[in-house]
Amino acid sequence: MQRTPSRGNRGTILGIRWQARFGLPLIREMALLIAGLFAYRAARLLVKDELVEAYANSDRLIGWERHLRIFNEVDFQALILDNDLAIWLANRYYFYAHFVGTLVCIIWIYVIHPDHYGRIRRVLFATTGCALIIHIGFPLAPPRWFGDLGFIDTLQVYGPKIYDSETVANTANQIAAMPSLHVGWAVIGGWAVVKAGTHWLRWVALLHPAVMTITVVVTGNHWWLDAIVAIVIVGAVSVLDAPIQRHLEQRKQLHHGHLTEWTDRASQSQTDQDEG
Secondary structure, eight states, X not given: OOOOOOHHHHHHHHHHHHHHHHSHHHHHHHHHHHHHHHHHHHHHGGGTTOHHHHHHHHHHHHHHHHHHTOOOHHHHHHTTTTOHHHHHHHHHHHHHHHHHHHHHHHHHHHHHOHHHHHHHHHHHHHHHHHHXXXXXXXXXXXXXXXXXXXXXXXXHHHSOOGGGSHHHHHHOOTTBOSSOHHHHHHHXXXXXXXXXXXXXXXXXXXXXXXXXXXXXXXXXXXXXXXXXXXXXHHHHHHHHHHHHHHHHHHHHHHHHXXXXXXXXXXXXXXXXXXXX
């Protein structure tokens, strides 16, 4: 005869599961994300005044792109300059989709697909850490600072003028162009949705990194190599993280087996008491 857990025991099991996701673990994750954000901001400010080096590095990068035959950002930007709607959309996608899109993705993964959250968070943090190291060691001026080459700062000319904001000016590092975290975080977001989702529409999420890559270039905020390096970093980090994920999954399966055994014993004990 199949036995079902009593109401009290079911409540205990649900309580354990709730605490496992929305109790102390949630507080811990919020603390980690906030600490990561502050570290991200602080690290980016370390080299915000290294303008001479940033311009010199941009000259080097332009030379590399010419050698690779991909120095065409100014021509690519020119494709939208006669289209006010395209500029309006690109500017706002660049500004809002970066942090807001990443935050929405993190919340969605944590709440709906918690089994994937740990891996996504590790890849996000490791990618950002690698990017910050490059930002510090290789400050780089963005294309929009090279008006003599034909680039236009679409945010400054058409708005929103985010760098006129005192808050943004005091926290943003405008010479942290290499690699592009806008692209890196967008790639992680698209990958996370495809990995965690089950509906065929999840593949639409891959449009996000594609659109973001186009956006950072047409707005004059990044060079092609900034996007390419970001994609390479995300790929390398995800590969290096794979063995860690396999190890953690093995541990989780072992723990789940022990938890199932405990709940079965608790259910059997409660049933025996009810029958007695």
